[in-house]
Amino acid sequence: xxxxxxxxxxxxxxxxxxxxxxxxxxxxxxxxxxxxxxxxxxxxxxxxxxxxxxxxxxxxxxxxxxxxxxxxxxxxxxxxxxxxxxxxxxxxxxxxxxxxxxxxxxxxxxxxxxxxxxxxxxxxxxxxxxxxxxxxxxxxxxxxxxxxxxxxxxxxxxxxxxxxxxxxxxxxxxxxxxxxxxxxxxxxxxxxxxxxxxxxxxxxxxxxxxxxxxxxxxxxxxxxxxxxxxxxxxxxxxxxxxxxxxxxxxxxxxxxxxxxxxxxxxxxxxxxxxxxxxxxxxxxxxxxxxxxxxxxxxxxxxxxxxxxxxxxxxxxxxxxxxxxxxxxxxxxxxxxxxxxxxxxxxxxxxxxxxxxxxxxxxxxxxxxxxxxxxxxxxxxxxxxxxxxxxxxxxxxxxxxxxxxxxxxxxxxxxxxxxxxxxxxxxxxxxxxxxxxxxxxxxxxx
Numbered sequence: 001x002x003x004x005x006x007x008x009x010x011x012x013x014x015x016x017x018x019x020x021x022x023x024x025x026x027x028x029x030x031x032x033x034x035x036x037x038x039x040x041x042x043x044x045x046x047x048x049x050x051x052x053x054x055x056x057x058x059x060x061x062x063x064x065x066x067x068x069x070x071x072x073x074x075x076x077x078x079x080x081x082x083x084x085x086x087x088x089x090x091x092x093x094x095x096x097x098x099x100x101x102x103x104x105x106x107x108x109x110x111x112x113x114x115x116x117x118x119x120x121x122x123x124x125x126x127x128x129x130x131x132x133x134x135x136x137x138x139x140x141x142x143x144x145x146x147x148x149x150x151x152x153x154x155x156x157x158x159x160x161x162x163x164x165x166x167x168x169x170x171x172x173x174x175x176x177x178x179x180x181x182x183x184x185x186x187x188x189x190x191x192x193x194x195x196x197x198x199x200x201x202x203x204x205x206x207x208x209x210x211x212x213x214x215x216x217x218x219x220x221x222x223x224x225x226x227x228x229x230x231x232x233x234x235x236x237x238x239x240x241x242x243x244x245x246x247x248x249x250x251x252x253x254x255x256x257x258x259x260x261x262x263x264x265x266x267x268x269x270x271x272x273x274x275x276x277x278x279x280x281x282x283x284x285x286x287x288x289x290x291x292x293x294x295x296x297x298x299x300x301x302x303x304x305x306x307x308x309x310x311x312x313x314x315x316x317x318x319x320x321x322x323x324x325x326x327x328x329x330x331x332x333x334x335x336x337x338x339x340x341x342x343x344x345x346x347x348x349x350x351x352x353x354x355x356x357x358x359x360x361x362x363x364x365x366x367x368x369x370x371x372x373x374x375x376x377x378x379x380x381x382x383x384x385x386x387x388x389x390x391x392x393x394x395x396x397x398x399x400x401x402x403x404x405x406x407x408x409x410x411x412x413x414x415x416x417x418x419x420x421x422x423x424x425x426x427x428x429x430x431x432x433x434x435x436x437x438x439x440x441x442x443x444x445x
Contacts, residue, residue, distance in 0.1 A: 020065065026096045030118055030125060042420075045415040046071075047064075062080075073093060080111070090136065092113060093107045094116065113132065116128065149204075152220070177269070179286035179287050179290045180266075181224050205218070211245055249263045250264060267301045270289060289303065317346050369397075372401055
């Protein structure tokens, strides 16, 4: 959500890669080379964190070290093989020791797509990733049905949207879109686990197919986000439709581990008009309305054109905590240049962790991006990280650590404790902004 259109389009042509490795020295050059090509990288320092990131993000390619201590790489492959097959996600094993003869066959038997020995420049890995992504995109394009939920997929969505746009241009027939998410889906992940949450998404999809009209079409965009296209329907009518659907869903009770719950939805509704030239503009408006709906504690449907955008646009709070005045000033200036018609940016700076955590920094309905220097007086970045992950919910807070080149153990600890990224000094402020924008677009729904 938090990128401009050019970033979204460019990013979608590449992909999101997950690197799972304990030795950050080994993986750092791979991360840097892939980022230079334009990929967005998530790093997991252990298998447990890797499985979490694999399940909660739309990963395009996964790379895992052949030697993991908390759980074997073969165990990871066994656990993720079916999910990877369903989602067409290739898993590449990285063997930094270059011991191929006795183990490559075993990894591939357990579901790895390939195993390679990364070398300087990582040209082989870059080529393999590019080929896998091309193959994956082609397969996904051929498949019209989302294999998990049974909803139509994004390729089908784009095709149908083009037909509706043609009808609008030729006959003036309007249409609307609803961007829908199951309410509190992240909390369900925590309470019941990913497998059961997938069952909930499948049940939700079945309910949608039962309750929508024959002219309407239902799509899974990504993760727990869906779209409903309403042909020959104005925004007001679509909003009424979603309100009725919510009431229908609430009447059904589901049970898990002795707990009962209801499927409820939050949604944003938007209508096509003649000023648009691409369906992505309508999707962005629907997501904008959805982001406002998600700020409510109750299941809510919001209409885009009835919003007072200036007063209800979400706020992204960028917080820089660094005792180096020059770094603070450069980063503050760069993030103040980040503008968007879809959200407000507020930037604040602190010169130590103690002052920061004792300030009034957290706002439950806003999004937060924290850049924490590792080494600071009074309270260092790792202590601040531990405090935040223990005391605050994770879904609206992205944390990136600012570190020197010789602090790999600090980075390892930070990733294990819930840091989303790390930036190695010295860095260019423009690159920091670009990376944070890409990361935010993936982790803020």
